[in-house]
Structure formats: C-alpha cells, structure tokens
Amino acid sequence: MSELRRRLASWDSIIIALTVLVLVIASVGVPNFGTSRNFTFLILDLMPIVLVALPMTFIIVTGEIDLSVASTLGLTSSLMGWFWNNGLSIEMIIPLCVLVGALLGAFNGFLVTGLGLPSLAVTIGTLALYRGLAFVVLGDGAVADFPWNYTGWVTGTIGGGAVPNVLILIVALALIFGVVLHATPFGRSLYAIGANAQAAHFSGIRVARTKFWLYVASGAIAGLVGVLWTLRYSSARADNGSGLELAVVAAVLLGGVSIFGGRGTLPGVLAGVVLLAALQNALRLQDVSGQALNIVTGALLVLSVLLPNVTSSIRATWHRRRLRQAAAH
Amino acid sequence: MTAALTTKSKRPGLSLSGLVKTRELGIILALAVLVAYTTASHPRFLSGQSIRDILLNTAILAVMAAGQAVVVITRNIDLSVGSVLGLSAFTVATMMSANPDLPMIVALLVGLAVGAVAGLINGVLVRYGRVPALVVTLGTLYMFRGITYSWAGGRQVNADELPRHFLQFANASVLGVPWLVLIAVVVVVGVSVLMRNYRVGRELYAMGSSPQAAELAGIRVARNLLGAFLLSGALAGLAGVLFAARFGTVDASAGNGYELNVVAAVVVGGVAVFGGSGTVWGAGLGALLLTVIGSALAVLDINQFWQQAIVGALILFAICADRLVAVRIARSLKKRDSHV
Numbered sequence: 001m002s003e004l005r006r007r008l009a010s011w012d013s014i015i016i017a018l019t020v021l022v023l024v025i026a027s028v029g030v031p032n033f034g035t036s037r038n039f040t041f042l043i044l045d046l047m048p049i050v051l052v053a054l055p056m057t058f059i060i061v062t063g064e065i066d067l068s069v070a071s072t073l074g075l076t077s078s079l080m081g082w083f084w085n086n087g088l089s090i091e092m093i094i095p096l097c098v099l100v101g102a103l104l105g106a107f108n109g110f111l112v113t114g115l116g117l118p119s120l121a122v123t124i125g126t127l128a129l130y131r132g133l134a135f136v137v138l139g140d141g142a143v144a145d146f147p148w149n150y151t152g153w154v155t156g157t158i159g160g161g162a163v164p165n166v167l168i169l170i171v172a173l174a175l176i177f178g179v180v181l182h183a184t185p186f187g188r189s190l191y192a193i194g195a196n197a198q199a200a201h202f203s204g205i206r207v208a209r210t211k212f213w214l215y216v217a218s219g220a221i222a223g224l225v226g227v228l229w230t231l232r233y234s235s236a237r238a239d240n241g242s243g244l245e246l247a248v249v250a251a252v253l254l255g256g257v258s259i260f261g262g263r264g265t266l267p268g269v270l271a272g273v274v275l276l277a278a279l280q281n282a283l284r285l286q287d288v289s290g291q292a293l294n295i296v297t298g299a300l301l302v303l304s305v306l307l308p309n310v311t312s313s314i315r316a317t318w319h320r321r322r323l324r325q326a327a328a329h
Numbered sequence: 330m331t332a333a334l335t336t337k338s339k340r341p342g343l344s345l346s347g348l349v350k351t352r353e354l355g356i357i358l359a360l361a362v363l364v365a366y367t368t369a370s371h372p373r374f375l376s377g378q379s380i381r382d383i384l385l386n387t388a389i390l391a392v393m394a395a396g397q398a399v400v401v402i403t404r405n406i407d408l409s410v411g412s413v414l415g416l417s418a419f420t421v422a423t424m425m426s427a428n429p430d431l432p433m434i435v436a437l438l439v440g441l442a443v444g445a446v447a448g449l450i451n452g453v454l455v456r457y458g459r460v461p462a463l464v465v466t467l468g469t470l471y472m473f474r475g476i477t478y479s480w481a482g483g484r485q486v487n488a489d490e491l492p493r494h495f496l497q498f499a500n501a502s503v504l505g506v507p508w509l510v511l512i513a514v515v516v517v518v519g520v521s522v523l524m525r526n527y528r529v530g531r532e533l534y535a536m537g538s539s540p541q542a543a544e545l546a547g548i549r550v551a552r553n554l555l556g557a558f559l560l561s562g563a564l565a566g567l568a569g570v571l572f573a574a575r576f577g578t579v580d581a582s583a584g585n586g587y588e589l590n591v592v593a594a595v596v597v598g599g600v601a602v603f604g605g606s607g608t609v610w611g612a613g614l615g616a617l618l619l620t621v622i623g624s625a626l627a628v629l630d631i632n633q634f635w636q637q638a639i640v641g642a643l644i645l646f647a648i649c650a651d652r653l654v655a656v657r658i659a660r661s662l663k664k665r666d667s668h669v
Contacts, residue, residue: 065463111645120406120463121602129641130444135634185635238634246467259461291478291581298471308456313459 011256011308012268019275026282033282034160043164044155044232046277048073048225050270051169052248053255054177055218057269060252061181061260062211063194064112064119069222070244071130072104074237078134078224081143081236090147094227101223103214104130109215113208124169127245134238143236154231166228173221178266186210194261250301251276259305276300352599352654353609356614360621367625374628381507383617383624385499385575388513391616392568393587394594396561398612400597402524403557404537404604405462409451410565410591412473413472414584415444420476422486422579429492436495440570441563447473448562452555472587474581481581488577497574498582509571516564517613524609533557538603540548593640594619600654619643 027034052069059066064163084091104126111122137150154248157164192200201207230236255272257264279300280293367374391408400407417440425436447469452464488496501508524530532553536543544550573579598615600607622643623636 042336111649115649115652117648117652118602121596122593122645124589125596125644127640127641128593128637128644132636132638132641133636135548136632136638139632139634246471249467250471253464255504264638289479289482292475294471295477295479296475298468298473298475300456301471302454302460302465305460305464306454 011304012265013140015254015256015268015275016271017039019271022275022278022282026278028192030282030285033287038281038285039162040157040164042277043170045281046273047166047170047232048229048244049247049251049277050273051173051221051225051228052218052244052249053273054173054270055214055221056248056252057264057266058190059119059211059214059218059259060179060257060259061194062214062265063125063192063197063262064120064211064214066108066215066218067104067245067247067249068104068108068126068130069218071134071243072101072219072222073128073226073229073241073244074239075134075137076101076223077230077236077240078138078238080230081229081244084143084146084236085141087149090150097227098223099222101226102220105216105219105222108219109212110192111321112215113212125280131238131242131273138236138238140238146231146234146236151231151234154228162214169228174266174270177216181266184248190214191262194258194263196262222264225294246252247276249296250297254300254304256308262306264323269282272304331385331400350472351452352650353611353614356598356611356618356641360614360618363618363621363625366604367628371628374625375435379624379628383620384510385507386623387617387620388507388509389568389571389575390587390590390594391513391613392564392571392610393561393591394598395517395609396564397467397595398562398609399520399524399533399557399608400462401592402537402607403533404540405449405455405554405557406466406588406592406602407462407558407561407565407591408449408466409449409469410561410568411584411587412470412477412588413444413562413565414569414572414587415521415568415581416447416473416477418573418579419481419486419581420582421570422491422650425492425495425573426486426490431492433494433498436574437567437570440566444569445559445563447560447566449555451562451587452558456551456554467626474585478581483580484550485578485580486573489579491573495574496577498555499571509575511612512567512571517610520560521609521613528541529553529556534605538606553585565658570596590619593644598645599647599651601651602648603651603655636641653664 009242021160024288033040042290052073055068056069079100080093084090085095088096100197108119108123108126111117112119153165155164158168164228181190189200189205189210192203192205197207226240229240251274252264252269253259254276255264255269257269276297279296285295364375373379392654393414399405399412420443421436421440424439425431451462451465451469454460454469455462458465471654498508499641524533532543532606535546536553537547542552569584572583593613595612596602596615597618598607598610598611598613598625619640622639623633624641626633626636
C-alpha cells in the first residue's frame, strides 16, 4: 500500500495529472484549443523543447547541466544556411549539421570531464561562444530558399490529417531515451552518478566517460533540432532558438527531475513539456501576449522546485512531532 | 580550498598570495596590450571622447558586476539582473515622464528600491525555499521580464518624454568625471572595501568556501545571503536608472541578455564560480576589459559579431585558469603537508 501511495504522491504523477487536467480544461474552456489544427501547431511548437529535453534529462539526472543547447542549435542553423549557400546538397547538410552539433557537445564534454570544470560555468561560456560563432558565420542575415519537399515534410502532417510528421520522430526518440533511462543498466548508472558520483566511480561506473557521451548526445540532438527549426521556418538565422535553454531546463525541472541529480523520470519530463506548451498555447489563444507568458514559465520553474522542498520539510516536521508524541507516551 | 587560503593571503611567504594577485594582474596586462595595440593602429582610440564613451559604457556593467561578484563569492549566482535592470529602467522612466519635476535623487532611490525588492525575493527563495540560486534566478529572470512586458506592452518611453535634468544626468560631470562613472567607481570601491575589510565581507567569503563550515562557525548565513542577493538586486536596479538616463529610450526589452555580460565580467575578473575567492574590483576590471574589447573591435573594423564569441572564449579561458590555480594550490599544500 505504501508503495502505491508513494507512487501516487510522487511529483511526476502529480505533474502528469496536472497536465491531463490542463489539457481537459483547455479543450473545454478555450475556443479553438481542441481543434486538430491547433493540435498540429502545439506539437510543432513543443518539438524543439521535447527533443532537447531528452538528453538534458540524462545530463541533469547525473547532476550536471548543459546551458549551451540553444546556442548549438543557432550555430548549426547558421552553418546550414552557409553550407546551402555554398552549394552543398541538403542530403549532405543534414548529417553534417548533426555531426557539428555532436562535436560542439564533445567540446563541452571535454571541458567538463577532461578538465574537471563545473558544467554550469562551462556551458555559460559555450552559450556565448557558440552563439557568437553563429553570428560570425551568418551575420544578421537569413538564408531562406531551402527545398520545399524538406520544409514541407517538417511542417506537414501524416496523410494531410492532424498528426504532424515530426511526431513520428518525437515518439521514436522519446521511446529510445525512455527505454535507455528506465530499462537498462546504463540508465541505472546515471542515477547512481547523480546520487553520488564518487560512490558510482568506486563501484565501477565510468563516470567521466558516461558524462562525456551525454554531452555529445546533447549536442547532436541540438544540431538535429537546429536543422528541424531551420526547415520549419524556412529560415537559417544566427539567432534561431534564442532562450530555448531556459524553456528546456524549466520543462525538465517541472517534470520532477532534481537539479541536484539522482532523481526524476522521463514520463514526468514529457508531461512537463506538454504542460508548459499547452499552458502557453491556451493562454495565447486567449490573447495573452507571448512575452507575458514568461511570468507563467518562470513561476512554474520556481514552484516546481519549491513545492517538493516545502512539502518534504512539512512532512519531516510532522514526522518529528509524531516521534516526540510517541516518546512522550 | 582556494578560498580558505585567499582569506589569509596577506600572510607573507605564502606562494598563493602571488598567484592570486596574478589573476587581476592578468586582466590589467590584457587591457594594456589591447589598448596599446589598438592605439598603435588607430591613435584616435585614446581620444578624450573615445575614453569617455568606454567609461560610460563600462559604468553600467561595472555597477551590476560588483553586486554579482558578491553573490558569486557566496557560491551562488544571480541570473535575473538583466530583467531587474529592465523592470527598474521602465519603472523609473515611466515615473519621470509622468512627473517631470521629481529630482534625480528620487529616481535613483526608486530604482534601488525596485531592485532591492527583486533581490530580496531571490534571496528568500534561495535561503528559505532551499531552491538552488541557478533555478530561482532563472525563474525570476523570466518572471521579472514577463512583468515588465505585460505592464509595458509594446509601449516605450522616448527621450523627448523624459525631463531634461534626468537625461543630462548621464552626461553631466563633476570636475570632468561624468556622474555615471563616479557612481560606478563609488560602488565598486565601496563594495570592495566592504568585502575586504569588514567582518560581513569575510563572512561572505567563508560562506562561499565552505557553506557547512560557515554555518557551524556561527556565521549568520541567512542574513548574509539575503544581504548578498539584496545588494545584487539593488545594484541592478540602480543600473536600470543609469541605463534609462544614458539611453533615454526605454522599452520592455531593456537589458535583455545583460546577465551574460555581467556573469562574464565577474568570471573574467577572477571571481571563482566555486565561490569563496576573487575580488570585487577584479570584477570591475573584468567589466572594463569586456567594454574595451567591444570598442577595440569597432575601431579595428573587425566584424562586431566576433564580440560575443570572444566573450564566450574569455569565460572559458578564465575558468580554465582558475582551475589551474586551484590544482596548483592543492598540489603545493599536499607537498607541504608531507613535510610536517
């Protein structure tokens, strides 16, 4: 019983329930929210956040962070425009961009694991560096003439219905990351690293190597999202994806992943992403301005970490009081 | 560990004191080389007007960096400063355009107060909510900016709506030194002295080098931490007033992304992100270096887009250097211990 109760009261079940609640209320109460057209837009809007959130979840579970993802996205988007202007074929550009993303991630990974630098500081540095390089590559111009069959695929839906093509990609990657995190020894080792890196090291887990590859994965996915973002808006720009890292970190923490590492589930993170996206989408349909939505995002981010802390300290107080009463009797 | 040592670096014969000094010395050298090279190819770089522009641009950044340095020294971070600047700038600009007769000092105090409230919110959430500063200030970065946007909408306050004395404050000077620069110098020197010579300053260093030990040693951690965030917020608010006076046009996006430059100035200025070491005047120098780089790029006719990439590279370079110093100290300590 207590296991079931613990499960139900855990933060990720709360957030999943909350997400379902928001979706139901919005579908009923907000005009146009429940339409198939809006569903397509909702999926397209949350695509970059959900994809980048997958490796970010792994990284935060190990107790590190990667704030450079949005800049990696911007740099690959810039390079995509530059390659295209220089006559490379799109079939070559896409894998090349993913590779560049992986290399940028490897640089982060090297600084964090090879030199032992704090990931927060490193990725604030590469956040500035990669975004700066993106502007060096493309300036403040844009490249827009990408082939329509590619841009059309990203914005299109399966058979012209409501389900966008990119949902296949999202589901496939989410399944892969979910299985790896929750059903493999590798996934377990990430929690061990986050709970106590030293203990994990002594029990034979290659902590540094693991973290390094997580950064590579994070960079590669950010590169892929750079490509998808560019194709979705038919526009390669150096400032593509600015600020995305905040939305991703917000979604991951909202999904119940502890910023201190060692705790959190991927279903929770997916719920966090959907909750944020659905709230923003619903508020926008109600004519709340996009920038004012930042208040909601920020408040949710703080609350998602504050609430579990407050409830656990209240629970601890109760527990102490009960013990004291038991001792008095 | 670095920090525990820095606090007593005045003791003679400790090799560390030399090492720590080299961190600020490094910035001064870099500044000297940069200025010398740029002046050699473009002598106008050292003209009065150019120096004045550089100092005015440094002032706003340096004021914020002084507060940020204090927060980083306690092993925390305040990412909300850009949004606090925006909120304060818009508040003060709106107030001054509605009441043109208000004296400058009121504008300064209101800006400080807006920032102090924002900083206090950050501090309370970090200390009493036990939420990491990174998460809190990332959240409030969004929230304060969102508040400014939903209040301002697309509206902006233009220079012609602002009273003349408010705008002149940015250019007016005392004995040839612009007010803005004077304020920045007073802030940086004042906070430096506070951190170096007063008990509360040393306590903040102690908290950064070992939060647990500081608590056990009876340092009033909660009060000090609230004070650090309050200072950072208040100075960001003050920077908002200076921003409004200098640029005259204020919309909801004022100071967007400034947090990156402020953190860069602090880290480049030799304040360790692990907390517990570095100096406030080093952070001020960091702000100066970043501004001079920006101006030099413009004068040397190098693509301005390089600036951000250089900022990023400098941050990485600074934390690598910091790590190198820490490793060397650890090694030399180990060697000394083996002799005992």
